[in-house]
Amino acid sequence: MSLxxxxxxxxxxxxxxxxxxxxxxxxxxxxxxxxxxxxxxxxEAFTRNASVGYNLVVGPKGxxxxxxxxxxxxxxxxxxxxxxxxxxxxxxQDERASMVKKFGGDPKLAERNGRxxxxxxxGFAIPLALGDYFGQYRVVGTTPDFFxxxxxxxxxxxxxxxSNGRAFQTYSPEHQYxxxxxxxxxxxxxxxxxxxxxxxxxxxxxxxxxxQGFHVVGVLDPTGTPNDRAAFVNLEGFYLMEGHAKxxxxxxxxxxxxxxxxxxxxxxxxxDEDGSEQDTSTADLQxxxxxxxxxxxxxxxxxxxxxxxxxxxxxxxxxxVRNGNMLFAPGMQNAINEGIRAQAAAPIGEINKLMSxxxxxxxxxxxxxxxxxCAVAAVGILVSIYNSMxxxxxxxxxxxxxxxxxxxxxxxxxxxxxxxxLIGTIAGWLLAHAAMVxxxxxxxxxxGVQVGFFTTSNYEIFVLPLVLCLALIAAxxxxxxxxxxxxxxxxxx
Amino acid sequence: MTQLLDIKRLKKSFTQPEGGNLLILDIxxxxxxxxxxxxLIGQSGGGKTTLLHLIAGLLSLxxxxxxxxxxxxxVLSEQGRDRFRAETIGYVFQTFNLLPAFSAxxxxxLGMAFGSGKHQYSRAADLLTRVGLKDRFxxxxxxxxxxxxxxxxxxxxxxxxxxxxxxxxxxxxxxxSSADSVLELIRETCREEEVSLLxxxxxxxxxxxxxxxxxxxxxxxxxxxxxxxx
Numbered sequence: 001m002s003l004x005x006x007x008x009x010x011x012x013x014x015x016x017x018x019x020x021x022x023x024x025x026x027x028x029x030x031x032x033x034x035x036x037x038x039x040x041x042x043x044e045a046f047t048r049n050a051s052v053g054y055n056l057v058v059g060p061k062g063x064x065x066x067x068x069x070x071x072x073x074x075x076x077x078x079x080x081x082x083x084x085x086x087x088x089x090x091x092x093q094d095e096r097a098s099m100v101k102k103f104g105g106d107p108k109l110a111e112r113n114g115r116x117x118x119x120x121x122x123g124f125a126i127p128l129a130l131g132d133y134f135g136q137y138r139v140v141g142t143t144p145d146f147f148x149x150x151x152x153x154x155x156x157x158x159x160x161x162x163s164n165g166r167a168f169q170t171y172s173p174e175h176q177y178x179x180x181x182x183x184x185x186x187x188x189x190x191x192x193x194x195x196x197x198x199x200x201x202x203x204x205x206x207x208x209x210x211x212q213g214f215h216v217v218g219v220l221d222p223t224g225t226p227n228d229r230a231a232f233v234n235l236e237g238f239y240l241m242e243g244h245a246k247x248x249x250x251x252x253x254x255x256x257x258x259x260x261x262x263x264x265x266x267x268x269x270x271x272d273e274d275g276s277e278q279d280t281s282t283a284d285l286q287x288x289x290x291x292x293x294x295x296x297x298x299x300x301x302x303x304x305x306x307x308x309x310x311x312x313x314x315x316x317x318x319x320x321v322r323n324g325n326m327l328f329a330p331g332m333q334n335a336i337n338e339g340i341r342a343q344a345a346a347p348i349g350e351i352n353k354l355m356s357x358x359x360x361x362x363x364x365x366x367x368x369x370x371x372x373x374c375a376v377a378a379v380g381i382l383v384s385i386y387n388s389m390x391x392x393x394x395x396x397x398x399x400x401x402x403x404x405x406x407x408x409x410x411x412x413x414x415x416x417x418x419x420x421x422l423i424g425t426i427a428g429w430l431l432a433h434a435a436m437v438x439x440x441x442x443x444x445x446x447x448g449v450q451v452g453f454f455t456t457s458n459y460e461i462f463v464l465p466l467v468l469c470l471a472l473i474a475a476x477x478x479x480x481x482x483x484x485x486x487x488x489x490x491x492x493x
Numbered sequence: 494m495t496q497l498l499d500i501k502r503l504k505k506s507f508t509q510p511e512g513g514n515l516l517i518l519d520i521x522x523x524x525x526x527x528x529x530x531x532x533l534i535g536q537s538g539g540g541k542t543t544l545l546h547l548i549a550g551l552l553s554l555x556x557x558x559x560x561x562x563x564x565x566x567x568v569l570s571e572q573g574r575d576r577f578r579a580e581t582i583g584y585v586f587q588t589f590n591l592l593p594a595f596s597a598x599x600x601x602x603l604g605m606a607f608g609s610g611k612h613q614y615s616r617a618a619d620l621l622t623r624v625g626l627k628d629r630f631x632x633x634x635x636x637x638x639x640x641x642x643x644x645x646x647x648x649x650x651x652x653x654x655x656x657x658x659x660x661x662x663x664x665x666x667x668x669x670s671s672a673d674s675v676l677e678l679i680r681e682t683c684r685e686e687e688v689s690l691l692x693x694x695x696x697x698x699x700x701x702x703x704x705x706x707x708x709x710x711x712x713x714x715x716x717x718x719x720x721x722x723x
Contacts, residue, residue: 001599001606013594398590401551403579403607403653405572487551488543491586 007415025377029428040457053151059318064345071318084314089114090125105311119332122324132200141238165194165218177237180214184222378470397490421471503557532700535709541693550574579608583650587662591634604652620648640671
């Protein structure tokens with residue numbers, strides 16, 4: 001008969017007391033494991049979501065964390081806007097010239113490369129325009145590049161895929177500039193899908209609705225990123241909504257001059273019967289021509305004129321940038337930050353700062369509280385075993401009379417404490433992970449992180465040794481009492 | 494006849510609460526031969542239990558020596574005495590002292606748990622069967638009658654194949670009708686196992702069953718006529 005068996009018999013003999021002690025420890029351990037798991041989920045969610053294929057976020061001067069939160073996570077309020085020309089600084093001379101030609105603007109913009117274009121060569125710069133809402137979800141004005149150049153997933157190698165429909169186009173004959181793609185959660189919660197239209201509200205979820213509606217042409221598959229919680233609209237359409245043009249005096253002086261391209265473009269549009277197969281380059285051509293006209297009619301021949309904004313009227317909230325060569329990133333970041341208008345933030349760095357400055361201390365506080373809970377539970381073990389010592393002195397004396405050494409009876413007490421610790425830890429771990437499974441759906445909805453029963457945090461491996469240490473400490477006093485038990489007097493009792 | 498227990502010039506005293514030492518035992522000489530069964534008669538408070546504790550190594554003596562099966566136990570370390578006790582001495586208590594958390598057979602196995610021998614289930618089952626508890630293996634002490642509990646205690650005391658069995662008033666808590674059978678069981682089992690038996694009792698009727706009867710106040714030179722403890 002082993003000492004563990006003897007300890008187990010003692011544990012079972014005081015079933016209610018043992019159960020209550022173990023249960024209180026299980027609750028304490030469960031809380032610790034839950035906090036660690038939640039921290040793991042939050043940490044993974046932030047880190048994963050900060051890694052979506054770009055390495056810098058460029059926005060107006062202000063808090064880099066706020067810039068990261070609103071541009072990457074669609075949280076918090078945008079700081080301000082940047083002039084569109086700041087976005088053009090990431091583009092080559094050809095692209096800039098094309099834009100000046102398309103939209104109209106200062107001709108000098110077309111005469112040089114963007115200041116940061118060499119840094120971005122081989123990478124990309126994708127503009128974002130924020131400020132509107134669809135229900136509680138952010139409306140994100142961007143370009144089709146968003147869906148083709150950005151990646152997601154644990155290894156940042158997964159393309160965006162559509163559960164239904166397709167990516168929006170810069171221009172489509174059917175919906176002109178007013179196409180939208182919804183994140184998976186937006187589509188589910190707002191109960192809209194391909195073929196539906198929605199009208200963004202201006203400024204906040206309760207704000208006034210824009211008259212201009214957007215046609216949903218695609219719904220993204222779930223990505224486990226904040227993009228599941230965004231409604232993406234074509235940037236050109238975003239600009240065309242009322243109140244989105246930056247007031248500029250004498251805007252006519254910036255209007256494109258090449259009206260002769262208009263006729264060619266209209267011909268091109270009319271020859272494309274399908275329209276849905278129009279690729280980005282066609283869309284660009286169309287935009288160019290539309291912009292060339294500055295005002296154009298829709299495909300159905302409506303007399304309503306659509307005038308794209310000129311470059312001075314355009315603003316972007318932020319720009320997602322991936323350097324062609326990562327070695328250039330720090331240099332470009334410094335160059336941007338030395339400027340007077342913009343700042344460049346590394347999302348992962350900002351998130352790490354957030355984790356270490358805010359979430360980390362919060363976690364420490366939570367862990368301290370739950371640690372105290374465990375310590376209280378350990379005191380419970382001590383009290384439970386120590387209180388039982390009065391009843392057990394005779395048992396100990398009997399075992400000593402049967403040949404048990406002092407160290408043997410001491411070990412039995414320690415084993416008993418370890419049993420409570422082991423069972424309590426396992427039960428607490430099971431409780432915490434069962435809770436994670438119960439709430440896994442909500443966790444995935446909120447954070448995009450999938451959790452299963454065996455999803456563990458790295459810190460959890462320290463829980464059992466820690467609790468066993470606590471149990472050992474808790475066992476010291478009763479074990480000492482057992483060690484000192486006088487055999488003669490207790491056998492005669 | 495070879496001596497199994499050989500006590501020489503044994504003295505034991507206890508510190509009194511009011512200070513000073515109270516001499517309890519002063520035994521110049523006492524022996525038990527191998528296989529011998531001895532009844533030691535003495536009044537309450539005469540030091541009978543103290544003598545058994547000294548022989549079992551549960552208490553340290555002040556002077557003298559206790560030699561069991563050729564080994565002087567009083568010079569052993571406490572751990573050595575524990576081990577020696579586990580392997581050489583069986584103990585039957587007046588109050589049975591079964592552990593309530595354990596079943597009958599587990600209590601018997603505890604008698605083998607602290608020695609170096611194997612903790613054989615079959616040995617425990619055999620002993621319980623021999624004491625008439627074949628159908629009570631898994632009963633807890635609280636589920637057994639007083640007589641049955643003492644039978645379990647007897648089986649436990651012999652489980653480790655001791656050479657000397659110490660029985661402290663083994664029938665004191667058993668009803669008179671069962672006392673004879675319990676005593677006979679102890680004696681018979683000791684004969685079968687070739688175990689020497691030292692039974693202390695204050696009951697002359699019990700002692701009369703033994704071939705050798707010793708009176709503690711005759712072998713102990715301390716006068717306990719005014720003593721109140723022991």
